[in-house]
Amino acid sequence: MSVDYLILTVLVLTAAGFYLGRSRSIAVTGGRTRDLHSVPGYYGVYVAIWAGIPALLLVLVWLSAETSVIKNMVLSALPASYEALTPSELELVWVDIRNLATGNIVSAQPSPTVVAASEHYLSLRALSDWALFLLGLVLAIGGLLYARARVTPTFRARNRVEKVLNVFLIICSTIAIFTTIGIVLSLLFESFRFFTRVPVTDFLFGLHWSPQTAIREDQVGSTGAFGAIPLFAGTLLISFIALAVAVPIGLMSAIYLSDYAPKRVRGTIKPILEILAGIPTVVYGFFAILTVAPVLRDLGASLGLDVSANSALAAGVVMGIMIVPFVSSLSDDVINAVPQSLRDGSYGLGATKSETIRTVILPAALPGIVGAVLLAASRAIGETMIVVMAAGLAANITANPFEAVTTVTVQIATLLVGDQEFDSAKTLSAFALGLVLFVVTLFLNVIALRIVRKYREKYD
Amino acid sequence: MTANVAEDMMTETDATDTPTSPAEQETLAKKMVARDVDVFYGAKQALKKITIDIFENEVLSLIGPSGCGKSTFLRCLNRMNDTIDICRVNGDITLDEQNIYDPALDVVQLRARVGMVFQKPNPFPKSIHDNIAYGPKIHGMTRHKDELDQIVQTSLEKAGLWNEVKDRLAEPGTGLSGGQQQRLCIARAIAVSPEVILMDEPCSALDPIATAIIEELIDELRQNYTIVIVTHNMQQAARVSQKTAFFHLGDMAEHGPTDEIFTNPRDNRTQGYITGRYG
Ligand SMILES: Nc1ncnc2c1ncn2[C@@H]1O[C@H](COP(=O)(O)OP(=O)(O)OP(=O)(O)O)[C@@H](O)[C@H]1O
Numbered sequence: 001m002s003v004d005y006l007i008l009t010v011l012v013l014t015a016a017g018f019y020l021g022r023s024r025s026i027a028v029t030g031g032r033t034r035d036l037h038s039v040p041g042y043y044g045v046y047v048a049i050w051a052g053i054p055a056l057l058l059v060l061v062w063l064s065a066e067t068s069v070i071k072n073m074v075l076s077a078l079p080a081s082y083e084a085l086t087p088s089e090l091e092l093v094w095v096d097i098r099n100l101a102t103g104n105i106v107s108a109q110p111s112p113t114v115v116a117a118s119e120h121y122l123s124l125r126a127l128s129d130w131a132l133f134l135l136g137l138v139l140a141i142g143g144l145l146y147a148r149a150r151v152t153p154t155f156r157a158r159n160r161v162e163k164v165l166n167v168f169l170i171i172c173s174t175i176a177i178f179t180t181i182g183i184v185l186s187l188l189f190e191s192f193r194f195f196t197r198v199p200v201t202d203f204l205f206g207l208h209w210s211p212q213t214a215i216r217e218d219q220v221g222s223t224g225a226f227g228a229i230p231l232f233a234g235t236l237l238i239s240f241i242a243l244a245v246a247v248p249i250g251l252m253s254a255i256y257l258s259d260y261a262p263k264r265v266r267g268t269i270k271p272i273l274e275i276l277a278g279i280p281t282v283v284y285g286f287f288a289i290l291t292v293a294p295v296l297r298d299l300g301a302s303l304g305l306d307v308s309a310n311s312a313l314a315a316g317v318v319m320g321i322m323i324v325p326f327v328s329s330l331s332d333d334v335i336n337a338v339p340q341s342l343r344d345g346s347y348g349l350g351a352t353k354s355e356t357i358r359t360v361i362l363p364a365a366l367p368g369i370v371g372a373v374l375l376a377a378s379r380a381i382g383e384t385m386i387v388v389m390a391a392g393l394a395a396n397i398t399a400n401p402f403e404a405v406t407t408v409t410v411q412i413a414t415l416l417v418g419d420q421e422f423d424s425a426k427t428l429s430a431f432a433l434g435l436v437l438f439v440v441t442l443f444l445n446v447i448a449l450r451i452v453r454k455y456r457e458k459y460d
Numbered sequence: 461m462t463a464n465v466a467e468d469m470m471t472e473t474d475a476t477d478t479p480t481s482p483a484e485q486e487t488l489a490k491k492m493v494a495r496d497v498d499v500f501y502g503a504k505q506a507l508k509k510i511t512i513d514i515f516e517n518e519v520l521s522l523i524g525p526s527g528c529g530k531s532t533f534l535r536c537l538n539r540m541n542d543t544i545d546i547c548r549v550n551g552d553i554t555l556d557e558q559n560i561y562d563p564a565l566d567v568v569q570l571r572a573r574v575g576m577v578f579q580k581p582n583p584f585p586k587s588i589h590d591n592i593a594y595g596p597k598i599h600g601m602t603r604h605k606d607e608l609d610q611i612v613q614t615s616l617e618k619a620g621l622w623n624e625v626k627d628r629l630a631e632p633g634t635g636l637s638g639g640q641q642q643r644l645c646i647a648r649a650i651a652v653s654p655e656v657i658l659m660d661e662p663c664s665a666l667d668p669i670a671t672a673i674i675e676e677l678i679d680e681l682r683q684n685y686t687i688v689i690v691t692h693n694m695q696q697a698a699r700v701s702q703k704t705a706f707f708h709l710g711d712m713a714e715h716g717p718t719d720e721i722f723t724n725p726r727d728n729r730t731q732g733y734i735t736g737r738y739g
């Protein structure tokens with residue numbers, strides 16, 4: 001509670017610091033702000049920073065350390081009989097203490113020691129809150145006064161403020177980097193654990209996927225085969241179908257939009273195409289399983305083909321529609337980036353529009369278009385929801401688009417859904433699959449981005 | 461530009477022989493004729509009632525301050541303005557007495573007969589050979605590869621580029637120097653055997669040596685082609701052209717034999733421009 005008040009107070013002090021700093025800087029020069037090193041606003045920001053940041057940092061550090069410090073103090077104050085407990089039993093006692101203190105339901109009738117401990121806990125918390133409040137207030141006011149005292153005409157406030165801003169920006173950008181590194185490390189670590197149980201070669205080249213492992217000796221059908229080839233095959237098949245749909249449609253619409261469409265039509269179609277990219281994939285999943293799959297099955301039946309309810313085709317087609325905007329909007333960009341002078345040159349020789357597009361514009365834009373297709377491919381490979389809903393779970397190795405297949409992403413999802421123990425080969429295999437997926441899409445993205453960038457440089 | 465330079469120019473043109481004497485002019489045929497041409501970009505009028513004859517085997521240069529409509533007029537002559545949605549052209553333009561805006565006339569045919577070279581060299585990102593072969597291919601002018609190769613060679617020869625590139629025809633055209641690229645573009649235009657070649661400031665991106673080469677080339681090309689050239693360089697207009705037209709704010713203020721325009725301009729806007737009072 002008092003933390004809220006503290007933060008509120010610090011914010012008010014920060015705002016006050018800004019005005020105090022600014023007016024101070026005007027006052028020290030007697031109103032001739034041109035004699036100041038920086039504009040008055042920078043002095044304001046400088047004082048505000050000193051008032052706000054140290055106090056807020058204190059709150060952050062304090063709150064993250066508070067619980068464990070208090071826990072140690074409470075537990076070490078318990079009677080000697082508790083010293084014999086194992087760590088996990090001690091943990092249960094600690095939960096009881098806290099539940100009692102916060103008014104939650106307690107596991108059993110609390111013993112007097114636990115009641116005493118919970119009172120101890122509450123008093124420590126109150127003390128800690130007050131101490132934090134006071135310290136924070138001192139820091140904020142102290143910072144404010146210190147910074148305000150430093151305001152002189154020659155003081156380089158702008159440079160200081162910019163340095164702080166700089167650090168702030170660096171921190172923000174490293175958060176993303178560290179998150180990525182963390183994700184990669186956890187993937188690597190868990191995959192490594194998986195590969196100590198199942199050899200890498202069995203995983204990468206095995207033809208049979210059946211991740212059920214036997215819990216009892218006599219269980220049948222739980223052989224625990226981790227050959228990922230069927231999953232790779234399914235992923236490839238569906239991505240291939242998706243690209244076969246998305247590339248022609250996307251490319252044609254990009255050509256229409258960039259070279260044929262009148263301004264008004266372009267202005268309507270482009271946003272609509274981009275809306276397509278904003279539809280949640282789950283909705284595409286509905287569409288695939290409720291609309292496209294039945295239509296395909298009926299169509300197949302009327303042609304005498306046996307189309308299963310969950311087919312690679314339904315998932316692939318819908319996924320293809322989903323990535324149309326990727327292909328079309330990126331291709332549209334690269335086609336537009338082909339300079340008008342090349343078009344003029346071709347028209348000036350008597351070429352028609354379609355000749356110009358076929359023989360000059362597409363070849364010139366080709367690298368960029370390839371980049372766009374690769375990005376779309378990496379999107380298709382990583383797509384989960386549509387395939388979970390529409391492609392099925394059967395790990396078949398087939399090139400027949402009417403059969404059900406399963407993909408890497410679908411397996412990851414099903415392996416981890418529900419209650420799972422996190423150290424069985426079954427769940428760990430999800431991380432290995434994730435690692436493969438990550439490596440493949442990273443590879444595709446890097447290549448695609450390089451191609452696109454190289455192409456851009458050529459005409460700028 | 462100072463008045464001094466303009467005077468130099470006048471003496472220069474005085475000194476050389478008048479390229480077309482009045483007697484000679486009788487014999488020259490009218491290649492293209494523009495009558496009362498108005499051009500609008502949306503509601504804005506860019507050209508007003510332009511009337512001019514373009515004679516065969518002559519170089520006509522279009523001069524005038526920036527934005528006066530020179531490029532616009534040039535682009536009317538092969539209907540490049542069709543590619544601009546908001547552009548509208550009224551009036552008559554004929555090529556060999558045939559109206560080029562006649563719906564019966566195919567714009568593809570027109571542009572094969574009236575070629576164009578642009579201000580910035582714009583070779584296609586293809587090989588030198590394919591750059592030249594592009595036009596003949598789309599017009600189906602050849603049946604054999606040998607024929608095509610022959611066209612490529614003669615076009616490059618006419619553009620004075622053959623000796624420089626004959627060993628590297630498979631290399632990309634974009635790898636040539638600026639002046640070479642511009643000659644490549646001229647060769648590309650020649651390859652479809654046009655009758656008229658339009659050039660929009662063809663030397664403005666080039667250094668003086670490359671410019672001199674191209675000016676020489678224009679003078680040679682005059683034997684076989686009719687040429688219209690837009691230029692901001694008045695010495696260049698004086699050197700390469702027989703006729704000059706001076707544009708001003710969408711009007712054609714004056715046109716006539718080049719030496720008359722430069723030595724004895726009738727319109728005082730022309731006089732002001734070439735003596736450097738403005739523009
Ligand atoms: N695509 C266009 N859309 C709208 N207005 C245009 C367009 N092209 C040219 N104009 C206008 O038409 C007028 C004539 O332009 P034009 O390009 O013919 O001038 P110019 O004489 O070639 O000039 P410069 O010497 O700078 O090349 C200008 O006022 C220009 O703003």
Ligand SMILES: [Mg+2]
Nearest residue numbers: 530531532660
């Ligand atoms: Mg121009």
